[in-house]
Amino acid sequence: MAKSTHDHGAAFRAGYVALIGRPNAGKSTLLNRLVGEKIAAVSNKPQTTRFKILGIVNRPEGQIVLVDTPGVHKPGYELNRRMMAAVHDALLGVDLVCLIRDASVSTGHGDRFTLDLVKQSDKPALLLLNKTDNLADKSKLLPLIEWYQQEHSWRAIVPISALKGDQIQELLDEIIEHIPVGEQLFSEDEFTDQPMRVLAAEIVREKILEVTGEEIPYVTAVVTEKWEEVREDFTRIYCAIFVERGSQKKIIIGHGAQRLKQIGIRARRDIEKMLGHRCHLELFVKVEEDWRDKERLLDQLGVGKEG
Ligand SMILES: Nc1nc2c(ncn2[C@@H]2O[C@H](COP(=O)(O)OP(=O)(O)OP(=O)(O)O)[C@@H](O)[C@H]2O)c(=O)[nH]1
Ligand SMILES: [Mg+2]
Incomplete structure (x- = not known):
């Protein structure tokens, strides 16, 4: 579960962090929430995001460059092949991967496939169990946590609600802790790479x-x-x-x-x-x-x- 062990007075950190997950998991909602600006389109229809979108979060302890990606799905058209190429591309270029999972739906083939992508990337990874606001009974998270823990060695598992903003501070602390020590990657007035x-x-x-x-x-x-x-x-x-x-x-x-x-x-x-x-x-x-x-x-x- 989430732990908050931020060491005050530690060196400034900066890094790229991919948001990876199934369509509709809430990646773009989380991006907008963390950046505090509306950058990415959000909808209740799957496959909303079509290309990589950067969102920059500036904090006293570090700079987080989030990479929102299209939801992981089986490509049918050339468009979808490009969307999946964006996912693979994002996984290659980041310091940390956040696998975002809608905790209010049951596990399917797509979740296994997405997990395998994260494992193959060989990057340190956090598991974010999103939409906890949809769970009346939070103990429903336990079997899910157990399943994911058996499958992979996560740096942390953080239940969140991107929509309501629950556990967002804890999540930022975890992310900062797992990106490298380094200088700012973008100037402070930038919040996205998109014109x-x-x-x-x-x-x-x-x-x-x-x-x-x-x-x-x-x-x-x-x-x-x-x-x-x-x-x-x-x-x-x-x-x-x-x-x-x-x-x-x-x-x-x-x-x-x-x-x-x-x-x-x-x-x-x-x-x-x-x-x-x-x-x-x-x-x-x-x-x-x-x-x-x-x-x-x-x-x-x-x-x-x-x-
Ligand atoms: N209840 C609830 N709904 C959420 C939460 N986060 C996102 N949603 C909803 O889930 C739907 C999908 O959100 P998106 O942010 O577009 O999901 P995505 O993962 O970016 O989807 P793709 O771009 O299609 O891959 C929207 O209707 C959001 O409002 C949450 O924490 N709780
Ligand atoms: Mg999206």
Whole structure:
């Protein structure tokens, strides 16, 4: 279980920490929570995150560079192969791995597969049992802890709730303790590696996931095509929403364009919060057949460019 043994007066630490787990485990929620800024899109649909996103946490004792990754899943399309490449890539480049597990669901093949990835990485690892707020009876954690303990030698096992913020301080202490002594990797005013136009596109994608049903999440990509800083306190943003079929375009737009309007209103609210000033957001829906399986389009859309 969590132990808090931070040694005050110890040397400054800095390191990269991968957040690895099944789709929907809560990796991006945790990233946003730890950084204290909304960086990554979050949704109740699996496979929300599509590429690596860095989030930087500055503390007096050290600097933690979190690497959010797509959920571990079996790749079907080229898009999914790139997503999994991002996971493998993240595992290679970090000092510490956090395996995030939704503690409120039972163990399946995917959990075994994810665990094996962490073991193969040969990196020091923490096990984070997330969504403890979903467990009325915390003793339900015990068999899960036992199973994971038999399978791997964890530096620590920390039950958390990324959503409610439970045990987050303890988690930060554990992470700091297990990253190397070293100098700051990023300047203190940075909190992510993603440019504003990508963050804005991700906000739009998150709103699409919120207002549409089962099929649409997988077939949508969003790209910021134009970013005009009209005045210091006013930005005009044009985002293109790509789908694969005309029928999907109809769904996104909705009856009387109501759905697209909802997406726009919600996204603009969040983008304005991020920018700290007003913006005008214009959304276009474009059909690109089978973009998920076309290398050229994926490159153009900027999906998995680093994967
Ligand atoms: N009850 C509860 N829900 C949570 C918690 N953490 C995340 N969630 C919810 O779980 C869902 C998935 O969260 P995400 O952060 O998008 O999960 P993810 O692991 O990044 O998912 P992918 O990007 O698809 O791999 C969202 O509906 C979150 O609100 C938690 O601690 N408690
Ligand atoms: Mg995610």
